[in-house]
Amino acid sequence: MAIWDFVKDAGKSVFGKAEAAEPAKPQAPAPAAAKPAHDPDTTRKVAALKAELKALNLDKDDVHLTLRGDTVKVESKGANRETLEKLILALGNIEGIAKVEADLPDAGPEAGKAPVFHTVKKGETLSEIAKAYLGSAGKYNAIFEANRPMLSDPDRIYPGQTLRIPQA
Structure with a gap:
């Protein structure tokens, strides 16, 4: 999994000004037997990221996003290299996002080359x-x-x- 760095304070605001600058709030650890609860704020932010991808026509059915603080992990089994690079950029150019994690597809003439x-x-x-x-x-x-x-x-x-x- 590769990680790309972005300027956290630059980009399109999709979270709201105050929330973009706020670090993720630590949660109390869940009991071992309990199923981990999703933070409602993180869920809302992931929905905002997906809405931005949809507005750019980059949100396909197999795109899965995970948000941890200011880092987004993007996974897509069906995206070609160009589309995945655009997904990385679309997410990284959002205010409040500092890093994007993704695996680029291995197939094709671009395999092995860093974007x-x-x-x-x-x-x-x-x-x-x-x-x-x-x-x-x-x-x-x-x-x-x-x-x-x-x-x-x-x-x-x-x-x-x-x-x-x-x-x-």
């Missing part, structure tokens, strides 16, 4: 990022397309946002 992600710095543009990674500022649209549906406009990126860089 290339870039965290946007203040003042950067897709053109500058494209020049640095793809060799030409004119290839900004390839980065834009690789990050759809999370990006709806190539001019609307923000500091702290993590972008998927397509492999040439």
Whole structure:
């Protein structure tokens, strides 16, 4: 299982401003014989994450999310590598999420290669990022397309946002 780091205080707010910054509240341990109870706040936050994935058309029937504090574990048996990378980014670019855990599929020509992600710095543009990674500022649209549906406009990126860089 690989872990990707994100900027916790950057991204779309889906939990509410105060809750995004709050660490998970510790719960009293359940008695050994009792079935562990789900924290209602965690359940609500997972539902908010799933709603965001649904809004991006990334929520398939086999996507399972587990939230522990500011870390989301995403599992999907049917997602291809590109879709799973988009799931990782969609979840990681939510305010209050610092880490995303996932296993990338082994099959295909991309197997064994770590995905290339870039965290946007203040003042950067897709053109500058494209020049640095793809060799030409004119290839900004390839980065834009690789990050759809999370990006709806190539001019609307923000500091702290993590972008998927397509492999040439």
